[in-house]
Amino acid sequence: MTQASSDSVNRRDFARTIAAATAATAATAATAATSLEPASADDKPSKPSKPKDPPEPPPPAALLLETIRQRYPDKQLDDQEVLQGIYSELRGDLARSRRLSSFPLKNSDEPGFIFSAFHTSD
Incomplete structure (x- = not known):
């Protein structure tokens, strides 16, 4: 058998990825199923509830x-x-990186380098 490239995914990583995708799909399907259930006749019409704000994502x-x-x-x-360090x-x-990215550049801006040809003494 040929040697696998270093960029290939091994079986364990592949299995973990598939398991995570399956769990995420199952959780999404379960959430969607509970939100689509019809209200029973015993339920009183309630005030429309405000949609909850999604939790704030962690910092980058x-x-x-x-x-x-x-x-x-x-x-x-x-x-x-x-970890704190x-x-x-x-x-x-x-x-x-944000500060560098915010600096406006034009398409004609180039790095500032100086070129000089090297002359040997003959």
Whole structure:
């Protein structure tokens, strides 16, 4: 059998992905089924309830930190001080990237480099 490439997904990762997708689909289907059930005759018409605001998503740095923990498991990542240090660095990196991204560039902007031909002395 040929050697698998390093980018291929192994069987365990594939099984985890399929299990997560199946669980998410089942949870979504169960939620949809309960919301579509007709009201029984005993139910009194109630006031229309306000739709609940969806929970606020976690900050991007927290999502990146969790991705790092899952992708690179290590005992050092169980320490809260280490995690806090990584989290603060991620927040700083994201703030710098937002600041750089907000700088307006035109299509004609180029890196500032100086080219000079090298002449050998003959």
